[in-house]
Amino acid sequence: MKALRYLAPNVAKTENIEEPLCGQDEALIRVHSAGICGTDLAIFVGKHPRAKAPLVMGHEFAGEIVEIKSSEIDSEVTVGDKVTVYPLLSCGHCWACKNGVSHVCRDLKLIGIDRDGAFAEYVNVPLDLILKFPEDLTYDQGALIEPLAVAVHAMEMAGEPDWQTAVVVGSGPIGLLVGLCLKHSGIETTIISDINAHRLKRAEKLGFHTFNSTEGNLVDLVNEVTHKEGADIVFECAGSSPAALQMCDLVRPRGKVIMVSVHKEPPPVDLRAISFKEITMVGTRVYTLSSYQKALQMIKDLPFDALISHKLDIGNAAEGFELMQKPEDVCKVIINIS
Template sequence: MDTVIYAGPKNILFQKNQKPILTKGWAIIKTSYAGICGSDLSIFAGVHPRAEAPLVMGHEFSGTIEEGHPTLKKGTRVTVNPLLRCGECHPCRNGYSHVCENLKLVGIDCDGGMGEYVKVPIHSIVPLKDNISMKLGALIEPVAVAVHAIRQGNYISGDSVVIFGAGTIGLCVALTLRSYGAKKLIIVEPNKLRIEKAKELGFQTIDPLSDSITEKILEETGNVGVDYVFDCAGHPSVVEAITDVVKVRGNIIVVAMYKQPPILDMRQGMFKELIIKFVRVYTDKDFQIAIDLVGDHKEYEEIITHVLQPEEAEKGFELLTRQTDAVKVMYEFNRRQL
């Protein structure tokens, strides 16, 4: 079967591999689309703490049941919740398995969806609704990240928002917030090509390379600041700004993973009595909400900027590690499916 393989730092290969062997409690999915995530870029860079070469990456994917599922027949359209929970630690035993102390993911700790076939636990398979395309089915996972961030942040409809970062997660958060009733929403992004994508989706933007973030946002909010800040960038420069642009007793939701511990102005956080919330992945309920949202709001598909064939394995990672207009890049493995 065709696969996209992580063969070592900065080394991505198109490779023919054997189809996975079915084992008890698992099922085989015939992959349709698989997206490249920020975690995959960490693997590509050789800095992910768990991923080991050779590895078939991919934890955002859609496909059809091939074999091994006890109730879903062959050909059923599905996506996958890729979280692998131990079921035994304190968080798992107390209803917080998404922050399992031993959390692992399909596509990081075992082979994932960047291949024609992928083996996944039966309980992780989620059927897709008929009104969701297979491409959108591969976008459910990042939308679930957005849903979780917004729900955990206790966002209230109508409150003002600044989002740092117009990558996949940032745009998913923006679209999800808009569906939740956000009216005043600004996206901060230095990549001019991604700024254009955000504008195409109807969002107000700030380019920090040409404008003062703090001045622009205070000007937009009558010198008060915004109710919510969502950090979807994970860049040290963002940390310098987030406590400035949020209002007194405002909310900061940290969604992005930082490569190095940043320096946060704790004094300003105290003076303003800010609420800072950190979030990680999603719950099963968040995942189901994401499916409903994607079915009702087809504009999520506009986040998908590039669909490549597996033979273009290297190109996918080049698009996302250089200054391009790429947001969500996917590989297509079943060219006969729509």
């Protein structure tokens, strides 16, 4: 089968490799659509701490079940079903796993990072991770459920949305999806900032109030909009050091800062502001199964098309990594395999 594999830092190729076997209590999925994520880019450039070459990347995907090997007679899914996959593999016996928060398992692994994933014609996955999706959903929508689940989980971790003004720092796919979730919950004003004018144009088209941080100070704009009080809530989706340093200046006293991005190094943070304003900082990691299921229900209500900037065929899928490193209008890159 054709598969895009990570072979060495900055080397990924579409090759012909053996089809994976369907193991016991697994299903074999014929992949139709898979999204390239920032994490895949981190793997590609050789900066992911766990991923080892050769690896078929890809953890955001949708496809069709072609084979099932189940020890139970009544499996919830059947051959021919259109499905997506909750790609988290947790250990099952650490504190987190025993306390219903297995997404923060101390030994968390992912399909497409720690074992072969979905940038391929076929992928084998444990049966209990498969989620069926409605017939009227497209495979491309199915591939966007995973990043949407990140945003849905961030919203859940933020608590009851009783805020009026929200700031989203970073207008990549996750920042935009957080913005769309905020809109969906009826938040009055959402300001999305970035340093990339192309990305901001996309956010503007989606109806957000945007700000280019290379052209001024975001704090000034937030103060102007909020009568110098600060935003009720800030979602940090940029993963950059300047964004981390600024986030506490953007929020009002007793406001919340939600960490959505993963910082590669520990950035400087204004701890004094956290004390003086009694700011609540909330960390978030991937998603729970319930946020994933909620994302599956929500995806059809969102203008998901607006997030897909490029579609590539599996044959030239490696181009996706070049695209994502260009300062152009690149949002979600989808690999189609048919």
